[in-house]
Amino acid sequence: MNNNKLQTSTLTLYKVLHRKKTQLLVTFPYDYTIKNKLKHDLGYLWSVNHRGWYVLFSEDAIEVLKKHLGTSVNFILDKSLETSIAQKSIKKNRTISEEHKKIIRSYIKYLKGKRYSESTVKTYFTFIADFFEYLNDKPACEFSNRDIELFIEDVFVPKNMSISSQRQLISALKLFKAFYPNCKIEALTLQRPRKSKILPTVLSKEEIIDLLRYTKNLKHRAILAIIYSAGLRIGELLALELKNIDFDRRQIAVKNGKGRKDRNVVLAETIIPLLQNYLSTYNPKIYFAEGQKPNMKYSSESIRGFLKRSVKAANIKKRVTPHTLRHSYATHLLENGIDLRYIQELLGHSKPETTMIYTHVSKKDLLQIKSPLDISVKSIIENNTEKKLTKAFSNNY
Structure with a gap:
């Protein structure tokens, strides 16, 4: 019954702007x-x-949909x-004087x-433009440290901007x-707030295998496999040429x-057949992953x-x-006994301090540490066992 329905169903596909993002919208008579x-x-x-039903729009979202539902379904594109859909939320109209605009352009x-x-130029431009807009009536030669403090208090804090964003703002202002x-x-007196010591999320080795196993699309699986196995940033994967x-x-x-x-990184032997x-x-x-x-x-x-x-x-x-x-790639290397200096080189980190964060995430040494509770319970069990053995030994004589 369901198969007959599937064969006669017609789906219409649209590109729409929904929740400030470009989405693939699918409409069809109820099925x-x-x-x-x-x-x-x-x-x-x-x-x-x-x-209708929607998912984030991408180059191959339609291909995935067609493959999953089968060729027996009729599609109207x-x-x-x-x-292309212009996302209105991206562009911000600022009120800035012409004199200030000239300074920002320079x-x-x-x-x-x-x-x-x-990327850095774009980020710094955004912060400086917002700062100029906040002080629009004030000449640039009068900008002071107190103005920066007020800008952070009146703009950054109410918007709940992150610590890393505030550090970037200070860098842009310096x-x-x-x-x-x-x-x-x-x-010289401008101080960046201390970095948040947030540990990165890491998948276990079993979760990595599950992730690849449940990625059915060949192209998608190859992309995820090479990102993990080589520890690539997403920008490095997108720019990777054959x-x-x-x-x-x-x-x-x-x-x-x-x-x-x-830098050079290792191509995992196990993913070569997949690639x-x-x-x-x-x-x-040209590129490993093309649209x-x-x-x-x-x-x-x-x-x-x-x-x-x-x-x-x-x-x-x-x-x-x-x-x-x-993050998972780096942590698993550390757990496998690879020296931090080599991991730093494989990741392309400039400072060893950046790589050191993975020592806090690695389970290698943590697994060797016994919880006081485990030690206490084990001690009680051993004492009780010893008493029982002593009692049994005494009864035999």
Whole structure:
């Protein structure tokens, strides 16, 4: 009965903006079987406003849907799938004077001249622009440390901005002082708040295997496997070119990583058949992971989307991101007895202090430590056993 329903069902696919994100929306006449497949197998959610089921839009979300439901289902692809949706929440209209805009533009030019990364320039621009807007009526030459304190109290704290964001703000302002020395900001007295000592989330080795096992799509499994097995950042995976994967030497050359550094990492022997199967099936041309358009990089949103579905399918309760796989890689290396100096090099860390955090997460030494409760219980059991043996020995004589 359900099979007949499935064969005659027609699904219409749309691209919509929902909850400030671009989503793939699926609508169809009520069908219990399809509803269950979308909800329980693929992690779709119901939208009351759009009257349909949705999931985060990605290049291959449609492909996954078609493969899961089978070719017997009719699909209608709406024209919205071919258009890009402008997310209104991303752009912020600030009220800044023309004079201040000129200073901000020159500051951005200064940062680019210092060869800061695109990501850093964008982050610093956002903080400085917000700061200028907050002090819009005040000349830049009058900016002071007290203005920074008030900005943090009135803007950062109410928005519940993180400690790391506040540290980035102070870094942006210190550079602004170097660029614009006429202001009254005293860079030497600007202090960054202490870093939060939050330990990274780490998956167990068993959870990693489960995650890969429950990732059914070949391309998705290959991406997750190479991120974990080589400890790659998501940006490094997206920029990874096929020419930088050496199967013979079992090495991956990571080019222009964080801090504009190159490094070589180990290509795990166990995933080589998986990678070769993926490459022969999908036949990417330039990048290891390519989108629907030829020679174009895959998107980070796509990876986060299918990773979320795989985590749910594997019944993993932890919050998992692509960077969690990198944390897990480093922790498992440490637990396997690899020296911290080698782990630092494999991860591409500039400072050994960054790598040291994994010593707090590793179970290798922690498992050797006995809880006082275990010791107490064991002592009581041993004492009781000894008394019973003494009593039994005495009774025999």
